[in-house]
Amino acid sequence: MAPRPTVVSLAARRLGAGTPPGLAARLGALPLSRTAAPRRSRGFPEPLSPSAAPARSYYKQRKAGTQDSAQHRYREAQDQNAWLVDGTQADASEGAPLRITHPESRHTLVLNRRSLRDACACERCVDPHSGQKTFGTTAIPAALPIESTQRLVDGSLRVVWARDFLSSGGPHQSTYPPSTIRSWFAGRREGAPRTPGLSLWNRREFEASPHTVTYEAWMSAGPDFHAALAQLRQFGLVFIDGVPHSEDSVVALASQIGNILETLYGRTWDVRSKPQAENVAYTSSFLGLHQDLLYTSRPPRLQFLHCLENTCDGGESIFSDAYAAAAVIKKLPYHAAPLYNFPIRYHYKKNGHSYEKLRPVFEKAGGVYWSPPFQTSDQPWEKSTEGDVSYSRWFQAAQEFRRRLEHETSVYERKLKPGQCVVFDNLRVLHGRRRFDTASGNRWLKGTYIADDVWKSKLYVLAEEIKAKFHQNDSATGPSKDTGGGSGSA
Numbered sequence: 181m182a183p184r185p186t187v188v189s190l191a192a193r194r195l196g197a198g199t200p201p202g203l204a205a206r207l208g209a210l211p212l213s214r215t216a217a218p219r220r221s222r223g224f225p226e227p228l229s230p231s232a233a234p235a236r237s238y239y240k241q242r243k244a245g246t247q248d249s250a251q252h253r254y255r256e257a258q259d260q261n262a263w264l265v266d267g268t269q270a271d272a273s274e275g276a277p278l279r280i281t282h283p284e285s286r287h288t289l290v291l292n293r294r295s296l297r298d299a300c301a302c303e304r305c306v307d308p309h310s311g312q313k314t315f316g317t318t319a320i321p322a323a324l325p326i327e328s329t330q331r332l333v334d335g336s337l338r339v340v341w342a343r344d345f346l347s348s349g350g351p352h353q354s355t356y357p358p359s360t361i362r363s364w365f366a367g368r369r370e371g372a373p374r375t376p377g378l379s380l381w382n383r384r385e386f387e388a389s390p391h392t393v394t395y396e397a398w399m400s401a402g403p404d405f406h407a408a409l410a411q412l413r414q415f416g417l418v419f420i421d422g423v424p425h426s427e428d429s430v431v432a433l434a435s436q437i438g439n440i441l442e443t444l445y446g447r448t449w450d451v452r453s454k455p456q457a458e459n460v461a462y463t464s465s466f467l468g469l470h471q472d473l474l475y476t477s478r479p480p481r482l483q484f485l486h487c488l489e490n491t492c493d494g495g496e497s498i499f500s501d502a503y504a505a506a507a508v509i510k511k512l513p514y515h516a517a518p519l520y521n522f523p524i525r526y527h528y529k530k531n532g533h534s535y536e537k538l539r540p541v542f543e544k545a546g547g548v549y550w551s552p553p554f555q556t557s558d559q560p561w562e563k564s565t566e567g568d569v570s571y572s573r574w575f576q577a578a579q580e581f582r583r584r585l586e587h588e589t590s591v592y593e594r595k596l597k598p599g600q601c602v603v604f605d606n607l608r609v610l611h612g613r614r615r616f617d618t619a620s621g622n623r624w625l626k627g628t629y630i631a632d633d634v635w636k637s638k639l640y641v642l643a644e645e646i647k648a649k650f651h652q653n654d655s656a657t658g659p660s661k662d663t664g665g666g667s668g669s670a
């Protein structure tokens with residue numbers, strides 16, 4: 181196996197997501213208007229948790245420099261529990277930090293005294309039933325006298341606080357378990373939710389993935405359901421077969437993930453062609469690849485579309501992995517920059533609604549946004565010489581991005597049959613539909629959404645089960661090993 185360039189694997193590790201080896205290279209084999217060949221990469225910013233990104237980069241800053249090597253030495257240490265607590269600290273000024281040192285790695289942790297008191301997870305400090313803290317951080321007094329500090333045999337740190345504010349002025353004993361201390365030394369968060377990474381795909385790779393599950397399996401919530409969730413996490417697209425012909429089925433299916441997201445379209449909605457449709461989705465014309473509800477602050481994460489009728493000619497559904505296309509464009513700084521910098525305005529203003537939102541095509545936190553039908557006519561480009569140049573650059577880049585999204589090797593196409601339900605990651609996998617002939621029959625899909633947080637919660641709760649079901653082809657190259665999953669697992 182050829183060694184990977186260090187810089188790439190590092191980036192892949194940082195960014196978390198894995199992609200099958202060669203995918204980027206294959207995508208790169210598409211003709212490019214600019215010639216720089218994209219470097220093969222397994223990494224891709226993963227926008228499962230945009231909110232986690234700032235914290236992550238902050239954390240990275242803090243870790244930069246000498247801390248990194250000390251943490252590295254600690255992780256390699258023979259005995260991670262063999263640290264020493266500086267006993268003299270007990271008598272030091274009542275606000276001074278506590279120091280514990282791991283001699284082997286020559287790493288000293290400076291523990292802010294109030295922050296350490298705040299971290300006590302005993303039954304008096306954290307309610308065992310609700311899991312909620314019983315006091316506010318700012319309620320901790322400035323003076324925090326310590327009676328004693330001690331490393332226990334198992335590697336726990338015990339601190340006895342004198343005259344504690346929570347113990348009616350009596351002593352309060354805090355025990356920080358070995359796993360907590362180790363996580364401090366190693367600079368890793370303890371018990372952070374870990375989800376497996378992503379696989380960027382082209383049509384052929386998607387077709388090779390195990391992308392269909394039966395209704396019974398999905399509803400059973402057993403191993404086959406976990407496998408389907410693994411597919412949904414890894415590829416962002418999965419199909420459910422044998423769904424009962426009922427308008428309620430889509431709710432039953434989505435509820436297996438969690439609470440449904442009600443939007444301006446309701447709890448569920450029907451995709452049927454109708455005259456003077458209020459949404460382009462309700463017409464019979466071609467509907468290009470897009471994402472739903474980008475004009476809202478928190479667009480839905482998962483979309484379920486249950487096919488109840490589809491006797492029309494045409495009306496095939498199309499899907500494309502926007503992350504895969506973006507991964508290639510992001511290797512071309514000339515194209516990537518305007519897609520990061522130029523915001524696009526999306527809107528929905530009908531039937532008493534007025535939604536509007538600006539989003540770049542590429543978000544720094546990892547998000548990729550593409551929804552041409554919902555763009556406004558008044559895009560915020562500058563009417564100046566600079567604006568003319570930057571708009572032209574954006575336009576070129578956007579065209580290149582679209583070409584990759586819509587390339588025949590990228591698009592997975594399938595005509596949904598009654599009894600089939602497609603589930604996809606609306607923030608990653610773009611969807612669209614070929615034109616259909618309303619005279620030739622009926623087409624009726626029923627849909628619903630699941631919010632980002634609900635999907636993440638399910639992923640975290642079932643992380644172990646899902647990881648075990650990861651698509652085997654990738655087990656050697658990333659996702660199942662690389663539990664980082666980018667910011668999604670931070």
Ligand SMILES: [Zn+2]
Binds near residue numbers: 305306352
């Ligand atoms: Zn406590």
